[in-house]
Amino acid sequence: MAERKRGFRKSVPTDSTSIETANKALPDRIDETYIVERIYSAVMEHRLPPAQKLSELKLCEAFGVGRMRVRRALLLLSDQGIVELEANRGAFVASPSPKEANEVFDARMVLEPAIARRVAIEIPPECLAMLRRHISLEGEARESSSGADLIRLSGEFHVKVALASGNLILRRVIRELVTRSSLIVGLFGASNHMDCPDGEHSDLLGAIERGDADTAASLMFEHLRKIKDGLELAPPRPKEGDLKDILGLR
Amino acid sequence: MAERKRGFRKSVPTDSTSIETANKALPDRIDETYIVERIYSAVMEHRLPPAQKLSELKLCEAFGVGRMRVRRALLLLSDQGIVELEANRGAFVASPSPKEANEVFDARMVLEPAIARRVAIEIPPECLAMLRRHISLEGEARESSSGADLIRLSGEFHVKVALASGNLILRRVIRELVTRSSLIVGLFGASNHMDCPDGEHSDLLGAIERGDADTAASLMFEHLRKIKDGLELAPPRPKEGDLKDILGLR
DNA sequence: TGTATCAACATTGTTGACAACTTTTCGTTT
DNA sequence: AAACGAAAAGTTGTCAACAATGTTGATACA
Numbered sequence: 174m175a176e177r178k179r180g181f182r183k184s185v186p187t188d189s190t191s192i193e194t195a196n197k198a199l200p201d202r203i204d205e206t207y208i209v210e211r212i213y214s215a216v217m218e219h220r221l222p223p224a225q226k227l228s229e230l231k232l233c234e235a236f237g238v239g240r241m242r243v244r245r246a247l248l249l250l251s252d253q254g255i256v257e258l259e260a261n262r263g264a265f266v267a268s269p270s271p272k273e274a275n276e277v278f279d280a281r282m283v284l285e286p287a288i289a290r291r292v293a294i295e296i297p298p299e300c301l302a303m304l305r306r307h308i309s310l311e312g313e314a315r316e317s318s319s320g321a322d323l324i325r326l327s328g329e330f331h332v333k334v335a336l337a338s339g340n341l342i343l344r345r346v347i348r349e350l351v352t353r354s355s356l357i358v359g360l361f362g363a364s365n366h367m368d369c370p371d372g373e374h375s376d377l378l379g380a381i382e383r384g385d386a387d388t389a390a391s392l393m394f395e396h397l398r399k400i401k402d403g404l405e406l407a408p409p410r411p412k413e414g415d416l417k418d419i420l421g422l423r
Numbered sequence: 424m425a426e427r428k429r430g431f432r433k434s435v436p437t438d439s440t441s442i443e444t445a446n447k448a449l450p451d452r453i454d455e456t457y458i459v460e461r462i463y464s465a466v467m468e469h470r471l472p473p474a475q476k477l478s479e480l481k482l483c484e485a486f487g488v489g490r491m492r493v494r495r496a497l498l499l500l501s502d503q504g505i506v507e508l509e510a511n512r513g514a515f516v517a518s519p520s521p522k523e524a525n526e527v528f529d530a531r532m533v534l535e536p537a538i539a540r541r542v543a544i545e546i547p548p549e550c551l552a553m554l555r556r557h558i559s560l561e562g563e564a565r566e567s568s569s570g571a572d573l574i575r576l577s578g579e580f581h582v583k584v585a586l587a588s589g590n591l592i593l594r595r596v597i598r599e600l601v602t603r604s605s606l607i608v609g610l611f612g613a614s615n616h617m618d619c620p621d622g623e624h625s626d627l628l629g630a631i632e633r634g635d636a637d638t639a640a641s642l643m644f645e646h647l648r649k650i651k652d653g654l655e656l657a658p659p660r661p662k663e664g665d666l667k668d669i670l671g672l673r
Numbered sequence: 674t675g676t677a678t679c680a681a682c683a684t685t686g687t688t689g690a691c692a693a694c695t696t697t698t699c700g701t702t703t
Numbered sequence: 704a705a706a707c708g709a710a711a712a713g714t715t716g717t718c719a720a721c722a723a724t725g726t727t728g729a730t731a732c733a
Contacts, residue, residue, distance in 0.1 A: 263715065283590070490719095
């Protein structure tokens with residue numbers, strides 16, 4: 174995760190459990206990481222749609238910082254596949270191709286079961302409690318049918334599972350993939366949008382709780398497979414310059 | 424891809440700790456990623472030691488670019504834990520604490536067995552061949568006792584295993600961790616430096632080849648554990664402000 | 674000799690101006 | 704009216720000067 178030591182920042186909410194939901198107190202010193210966090214959150218909550226233009230000027234105004242900070246934040250985001258930088262054209266929220274979408278879920282299906290297994294083997298009690306609380310939050314959001322919250326919470330669950338390993342590197346990796354998944358679901362999510370099917374998080378946590386590593390891993394795998402299968406990734410939609418393909422030439 | 428090749432390659436002053444070994448052809452347009460790649464390589468080959476200062480000016484001269492490019496590259500590297508930025512003091516090659524070292528190997532021991540398992544289940548023949556060739560290169564380096572090569576090759580093997588999954592995200596994650604491991608081995612590597620014990624890569628590849636996923640995963644795990652156990656992580660060497668601990672105060 | 678202080682120097686952080694490029698607008702032509 | 708092209712406007716990329724901070728070395732003093 175590389176927490177850089179930037180001078181002395183007092184109370185940057187780099188917090189690790191709650192993932193920066195919304196209007197929080199501004200840190201007294203805004204640096205790249207803060208901007209990155211906010212854009213991360215916006216993407217997770219589907220408030221920033223894929224391909225959305227991210228104008229430097231507007232971001233400068235929004236955050237009240239100079240262009241340099243914004244450009245650095247965008248560079249970091251682009252390195253993580255959340256944003257795409259096009260030379261002389263600017264930054265856009267990433268709009269993953271079906272191929273990339275496949276790659277993201279493929280990676281998740283390799284990595285997350287392993288993390289679930291590890292967490293099932295050894296999890297601190299307070300993390301168990303945290304995950305349980307989180308699931309009940311998901312339930313509430315489902316009841317009150319507050320879609321935005323549910324979307325965010327569904328993704329955050331996976332991040333928190335990774336966090337329960339106590340390893341911030343794992344958390345970082347999963348967070349990146351979950352955020353990209355959020356874009357993917359926004360693009361290819363089927364009409365019957367069952368993002369994270371109801372009881373599955375709960376089942377997974379149950380396996381973790383009783384230390385059943387194999388089951389935890391396999392539940393995680395199946396859970397991800399289900400989400401992926403719920404996507405409509407069929408037509409490898411053209412991305413750029415593939416007009417000939419569309420028209421059947423070539 | 425490669426458009427035009429202009430011949431304005433700037434002369435490389437080859438500073439004392441030459442980051443530029445000038446083996447490779449320079450791209451006609453140097454961007455952040457190129458600089459990042461070169462520093463990655465230098466770290467992997469132990470040509471850049473931990474805590475080495477990375478002066479902006481020297482990097483500018485070395486790569487023949489403006490300060491902006493260098494600063495962007497350093498930002499990316501710091502985000503990946505390869506470089507540490509200290510406000511108003513500049514960039515230094517990261518010098519992981521024992522705690523961070525633990526975290527890196529911990530993450531690897533979770534992720535890489537899962538990748539090995541996946542690769543064992545399905546690997547393209549040409550990747551098998553590539554891995555086999557790689558191992559024979561390692562053998563040669565071991566014979567001719569060319570230490571630098573062996574160090575680099577040992578790390579690269581793990582990256583290539585990840586690459587054999589066909590998933591570039593996995594490759595990227597592992598590459599980052601392997602590079603950080605390279606720093607860690609440089610710092611904590613025991614006197615009897617058996618970086619990647621002789622036959623283990625070969626054994627692992629054998630399991631992969633015959634599709635024995637469980638064995639592949641467990642060999643990878645044991646392999647990493649052995650490397651980690653070979654480190655001397657015992658005394659949580661102070662990093663900052665822990666002077667009191669050293670002096671027994673507090 | 675060793676330590677504290679301060680000034681000169683060196684490096685990094687930031688800002689603003691300008692250049693390069695893209696997009697939009699608008700007038701002209703077919 | 705549609706298509707084309709050129710000027711205008713807007714955005715991004717680059718650079719250099721300046722400000723802020725850290726480092727070094729010299730001098731004074733105990």
